[in-house]
Amino acid sequence: MKRKEQEKNNNKVIIIVLATVIAILLIVIGFLTIKGHFLDDDYYERYNDQEIYNDNLDDEGEETVPSNPDSSNENNPSTDNDTTKYITKTEALNIALKDLKISQSNIYDVSVELDYKYNQTVYDIDFNYKNYEYEYYVNAISGKIIHSFRERD
Numbered sequence: 001m002k003r004k005e006q007e008k009n010n011n012k013v014i015i016i017v018l019a020t021v022i023a024i025l026l027i028v029i030g031f032l033t034i035k036g037h038f039l040d041d042d043y044y045e046r047y048n049d050q051e052i053y054n055d056n057l058d059d060e061g062e063e064t065v066p067s068n069p070d071s072s073n074e075n076n077p078s079t080d081n082d083t084t085k086y087i088t089k090t091e092a093l094n095i096a097l098k099d100l101k102i103s104q105s106n107i108y109d110v111s112v113e114l115d116y117k118y119n120q121t122v123y124d125i126d127f128n129y130k131n132y133e134y135e136y137y138v139n140a141i142s143g144k145i146i147h148s149f150r151e152r153d
Contacts, residue, residue, distance in 0.1 A: 092123035
């Protein structure tokens with residue numbers, strides 16, 4: 001009789017341990033699923049306390065760029081899209097450097113490319129400075145900094 005009681009208690013402990021392990025696994029899987037989907041840069045990015053959703057993705061999740069990117073942007077300050085005047089790459093880079101209060105002679109591995117992000121034409125600026133890699137998106141028309149990011153090299 002005592003042995004049967006002990007077996008029942010052992011079975012209860014095993015069931016409790018298995019249920020706990022399953023619950024922990026479900027929590028971890030749920031977290032990884034949420035993190036993988038909602039925090040993926042192609043779908044969601046948080047900056048300046050605002051949520052930005054990228055609606056310009058094709059079926060594979062790649063960003064699409066309209067043939068005239070500014071023609072679909074209702075927030076475009078330009079009135080004549082055919083003669084839109086972009087700031088130069090040098091001006092865009094200088095805006096980013098001014099934000100950091102550094103000079104161009106102090107940076108290396110510089111890349112400045114025209115791109116389409118956050119429903120607007122931007123300069124995607126990447127460079128390294130003092131063991132950090134910096135990324136800036138500067139609006140190609142207004143020169144406003146749209147996004148900035150820094151990470152250790």
